[in-house]
Amino acid sequence: MRIERLVAEYDAPDLGLGVAAPRLSWSRSGGAQEQSAYELRLRDADGGVDVAAGTGHQQVLVAWPFRDLRSRERVEVEVRVQAGGEWSGWSAPLVVETGLLEAGDVRARMISPRDVGGLDDGAVVLARDLELAGTVAAARLYITAHGVYDAWIGGHRVGDHQLAPGWTSYDARLRYQTFDVTEHLREHAAAGGTEIAVGLGNGWYRGQLTWNLSRDTYGDRLGLLAQLEITYDDGRTQTVVTDESWRAGPTGVLADDLYDGQATDLRVPLAPEAPADGPVDVVDTDLGRLVAPMGPPVREVGTVPAVEVLAAPSGAQLVDFGQNLVGWVRLRVTGEPGQEVTVRHAEVLEHGELGVRPLRDAKATDTYVLAGGEQVLEPRYTFHGFRYAEVTGAQVTAADAEGVVVSSDLRRTGWFECSEPDVNRLHENVVWGMRGNFVDVPTDCPQRDERLGWTGDINVFAPTAGFLFDVGGFLGSWLQDLAADQHADGGVPMVVPDVVHENVGGPRPGDDGQTPGAGWADAAVHVPWTLYERYGDVGVLERQYDSMRAWVDKQRALAGESLLWDTGFQFGDWLDPDAPPHDAAAAKADPAVVATAYFARSARLLSRTAELLGRDADAAAYGRLSDDVAAAFREAYVDEGGIVRSDCQTVYALAIVWDLLATDAQRHGAGQRLAALVREADFHVSTGFLGTPLILDALCDAGYPELAHAMLLTRTNPSWLYPVSMGATTVWERWDSMLPDGSINPGEMTSFNHYAYGAVADWLHRRVAGLAPAAPGYREISVRPLVTGQLQHATAGYDSPYGRIDVSWRLDGERFELDLRVPPGVVAHLDLPLDEPARTVGAGEHHVSGDWVPVGRPLPVG
Incomplete structure (x- = not known):
């Protein structure tokens, strides 16, 4: 038994920690027994030693048991744990050095x-x-x-x-x-x-x-x-x-x-x-x-060698890096003094030429005047989103160029793979899209004249982000910016940091002219809750509580006595695939239905947060508010048979996943209608930014996992695999950012690196592979792969706060087999497609096999 990892707070920064009493987390390997006690040992710069002991299983974000640290103080901390009556050795020392605290x-x-x-x-x-x-x-x-x-x-x-x-x-x-x-x-x-x-x-x-x-x-x-x-x-x-x-x-x-x-x-x-x-x-x-x-800071996190140098129809020299990335070109050239070299960037080619129209007014161009001789060219104070670079002023070969990948240096924590190569490429596109857009703030896109911290994008993507990378500190910092930029009346800006300050229409006479949008401003509640779920961090809820409550109170004011949020500007189900190119907000889903559903959900999460923090009066009040909003939602928008106003995939997804329906008849009817809509669409996605993260879960919750798998595996537009079939290496902003004929979508919003639709990866991790948190911080996990026969195997691995978790299942004819690794401190609840009851297992390696009991009704897909 040994301690594998000991960290303070979010394991960043390397030096200059900003708190005097940092919380400590550790994981261990060896032994299946649960931790029953621990000891922490501190050594200060003068050689003094202090030891603190604790009992129980707590090993994630454990409160600092020593005196508060002073500014600039440097100490070493070690931990050892007891499990099954035996003590581990002391961990390697963790150096903790504070910054300037005052x-x-x-x-x-x-x-x-x-x-x-x-x-x-x-x-x-x-x-x-x-x-x-x-x-x-x-x-x-x-x-x-x-x-x-x-x-x-x-x-x-x-x-x-x-x-x-x-x-x-x-x-x-x-x-x-x-x-x-x-x-x-x-x-x-x-x-x-x-x-x-x-x-x-x-x-x-x-x-x-x-x-x-x-x-x-x-x-x-x-x-x-x-x-x-x-x-x-x-x-x-x-x-x-x-x-x-x-x-x-x-x-x-x-x-x-x-x-x-x-x-x-x-x-x-x-x-x-x-x-x-x-x-x-x-x-x-x-x-x-x-x-x-x-x-962590932004760093150079990798390089991508150029694949080839192409000649455009115009004769332009185009370097292809084979991957849409974020950073810059490092180029080796030889030239004369005064010779000028220009490097222009774009994500795609259109008719063989650099496709710069999606950049809008961003020039994305680096120029160099050479000093003479051989030189390596790269910028210092800019970055670009690109796969292709047009180089003029010097002849280059592929060996002369590499793409420098720049991103916040987040620790990778999550992996996924399955039997369908195109789904694996989709997942890899999600990873690349996140890496390229997590450049100090979570941006919508990294290439055009925008690159802003849109609240709606991270609201839907945070669960995926929290699995793929350790984003506790990254998003925790961004949430503090959100609270700092939040309006006095509780309204939340469209982007954080707020550099837009744009009046986008008023809600009611006399109200603030800037209306926060549902699903965007709700990031104030949903993102802290996601961090709590993924990392067990109650502290982020405590820090953000006033911001969370202020936003829900603002929703209450916007909805008025009816509790229906049916006025003011809304982004709605942004970029619904049926929206015209130049009106991204024109979605099938009624914006009032979407906004009121979000109101009910945010009030519910705030109630749960208040309960965790011991704010019992708030917990009861916001719980009642959520119930009342849900009742108003049903009264206004849902009939007895479960048909929801505007009758589209998104509104049913919201109602089903967020449990906004009251009767079995409504739930059954809504599920049936959603399934019918998916079949009518020939398994194509018909959702925008807000419906997409929920649509596959809604189908599974309604009892139609085979339809969810069919929708995942559809390859024609609109679908997740259509961009893959078109050669995408990141997630697109529109389902059809590039049209089948190879031309760029004429819409103003046309980015080829936009992670919002990549929120589907969270469903891949939780439902397809079957690895989901069942308690905050993955203290308990649910292992319940929804196996329909449309995929033959899937695996997911996650470096949880407690250690590595691995789930891998496969079908061999009618035989189902599952391998599971559970780290010490975690219990797993297994609900497998076998003719056996659900059961719970503890730490260790587990193998389960048996005759497969199909879930759902497999369908052919195109």
């Missing part, structure tokens, strides 16, 4: 270049000399910026972060990073001095944002805040801060923008070589905004 810890001031770095200028360098006073024992750099930065000490890059400090609701929360720069300084100690230099680009703070191409959304000046703290071997300390002593200068980055790309003159030095001899100004800033990271 605003008073920050002595640095925000500085901005005075004469360079204007709104129409390129990137700048800010620098100062460092005079070292001895042998360095330890050094930490605390740093953030208005814009995006890369830092250098003595000519060596600090860290491997990209686009730091990332994107938060800057007016309320400005993230800072902590770096160990001890070795950077030691290398130069003998010389007695070195230089710290920081390059600054526009990023989200001052670059173009939204389809209006708004610049300087947060401010019109770049800024740097840095504090370098040095401890010498003899105990002396030195602190270097940003102030008037720093200098500023231009660099060879002549222009940089997240949408348009970067223009670089390589004949002009870049940071850190660029000379800095101009003045800086100290600018006022609220240090109370500073927050430590909760999740």
